[in-house]
Amino acid sequence: MITRWVDPPKNAQRIPAMSLALASPKTLSPFSFLCNPNKPNPQIHNLIPKFATLNHNPLPDSSPIDRKSEQQTERGLKFDTGETFFRQESATGRDLGVLAATLYKKSRGRLRILDALCGCGIRSLRYLVEAEADFVLVNDGNVESRDVITANLSQVERGSGEEEERWRVTLMDAxxxxxxxxxxxxxYDLIDIDSFGSDSSFLRSAINALRMDGLLYVTSTDGFSSGGRRPQQTLAAYGAYVRPMPYSNELGLRMLIGGVVRVASVMGYRVTPLFSYYSYHGPVFRVMLRVIRGKLPDSRHYGFISYCRDCGNSQEFSWEELGRICCPCSDSKVSMSLVVSGPLWTGPLHDTSYITDMLTLAKEWGWAGSDTGTDLDKLLNTMAAESDPILPFGFINLDEVASRAKVNSPALKAVVSALQKEGYAVSRSHIESNALKTNCPMSECIRIAQELQQ
Ligand SMILES: C[S@@+](CC[C@H](N)C(=O)[O-])C[C@H]1O[C@@H](n2cnc3c(N)ncnc32)[C@H](O)[C@@H]1O
Structure with a gap:
């Protein structure tokens, strides 16, 4: 059993390092976070046997993961990371979680949170202090993290009794x-599942423990899958056959939302995304979903998407159209140039009014605003723009436009104003800096790029 954790997967040795780097971001393995490779932890093997059977490719030496005990400060809060997994770069994901949780508390007047994979407990600490959660259940599967989690949380008075207790630490499988x-x-009003890889095994129990109309914050760190490199894996984890497409990191978010849609609908629930956030560190795909009672109304927003390698256009297909998928650019009834992925979430990635409220709150707290020039400010503004329901799924990368137009890559601002002048909807993408979300077809983007070159 222990050998199984330590050995790299057989096929990993056959992939040259260079091709791994080019293919797509690495999948972070549960193995890496659960134990120190030099000191496998038998307690965790016993505690989480199922987890141990998932992906277990060890991280390369250059892994940015910090396992040294270290004092950190985030948004003014001091905490220790101990030997736990901690990523400073995930601070934005924590900011977004705190903002959404605070809005929830303001509207409902209560906030009970379950932080199911808490690491050192920084998320829980922030939910308590910043979102003023009434109670946080702070859990992690690593029994060795007890002291560091408790010490970090002790900055907030624990309280006792049903009414007064603010937090409790448990060390169990999520x-x-x-x-x-x-x-x-x-x-619970909000359940935070900060898991690794494409582990979707927590979704059902999380939805069960969630209060009606509650919020579910889920994560995937599986860049190989969203890149279309492991369609069998995405089919197993999220029920979606995902193939390589130019906007693969957006697909990662859509595959994750679609996976929750599927599990929730089996249980009689419907989900809508409040925000979806991709971060290249990891990579990490995070979505905050509202879970409400009711079946998926129809197949709207849960279907198939295609990308045509010939013309560069993307289309959305419903289940009814499955047998008739072809691209208008081809005369033939069968388009060999089409790549199809799905079923996955095809609707908006964010709820515009929730994002607007998050932005207002972030400004109130000095986390965003015209004078702060922070990444969070840019991120929330881009998310608000992206959430325009007129905009289709996916994005168009300007390097692809330039390559098809046989010109140099045009300046993003110039393309945006040309598209707007011609009446197209357009926004930047928070996922890729040199890409645009637009309802303008590729052929028109090519023409605009060529005109801008003259
Ligand atoms: C990504 S880290 C959490 C980071 C933390 N949420 C933060 O923001 O810093 C994932 C954590 O999940 C824990 N873990 C892994 N598998 C688990 C399981 N099956 N049940 C509970 N915890 C688990 C690991 O010990 C690790 O601390």
């Missing part, structure tokens, strides 16, 4: 703690 909460009818 599925087990969430199932126990469900069985005890102990429901």
């Amino acid at each position: 599925n087990r703690i969430m199932t126990e909460c469900y069985l005890n009818r102990d429901f």
Whole structure:
């Protein structure tokens, strides 16, 4: 069993390092976070046997993961990372979670959070201090993290009794703690699942432990899958056959939302994304979803998308159209140039009014605003623009336009104003800096790029 954790997967040795770097970002493995490779932790093997059977390629030496005990400060809060997994770059994901949680508390007047994979507990600390959560259940599967989590949380008075208790630490497998909460009818307003790889095994128990109309914050770090390199894996994890497409990191978000849509609908729930966030560190795909009672109304926003390698256009297909998928650029009834992925989420990635409220709150707190010039400010503004329902899924990279137009890559600002002048909807993409979301077809983008070159 232990050998299984330490050995790299057989095929990993056959892939040259260079091609790995070019292919797509690495998949972060559960193995890396659960134990120090030099000191496998038998307690975790016993605790999480199922987890150990998932992807277990060890991280390369250049991994940015910090396992040294270190004092950190985030948004003015001091904490220790101990030997736990901690990524400073995930601070933005934590900011977004805190903003959404705060809005939830403002509108409902209560906030109970379950931080199911808490690492050193920084997320929980922030939910308590910044979002003023009434109670946070702070859980991690690594029993060795108890002291560091407790020490970090101790900055907030623990309180006691049902009314007063602010936080509690548990060290269990996430599925087990969430199932126990469900069985005890102990429901939560927000459940945060900060997991690794394409582990979707937590979704069902999380939805069970969630209060009606609650928020589910889920993560995937599987860049190989969203890049279309492992369609069998995405089919197993999220029920979507994902193939290589130019906007693969957006597909990663859509595949994750679609996976939750599927699990939730089996259980009689419907989900809508409040925000979706891709970060290249990792990479990490995060989505905050509202879970409400009710079936998927129809197949709207849950279907198939195609990309044509010949003309560069993308299309959306419903289930009814499955047998008739072809691209208008081809005379033939069968378009060999089409790449199809799905089923996945095809609707908006964000809820415009939630993003606007998050931005207002971020400004109130001095986290965003015209004078701060922060990344969070840019991110939320771009998300707000991206959430325009007129904009289709995917994005068009200007390097692809330039290559098809046989010109140098045009300046993004110039293309935006040309598209707007011609009446097309357009926004930047928070996922890729040199890309645009637009309802303008590729052929017109090519013409505009050529005209701009003259
Ligand atoms: C990405 S880290 C969490 C980082 C933390 N949320 C933060 O923001 O810094 C994932 C954590 O999940 C824990 N973990 C992995 N598998 C688990 C499981 N099956 N049940 C509970 N915890 C698990 C690991 O010990 C690790 O601390």
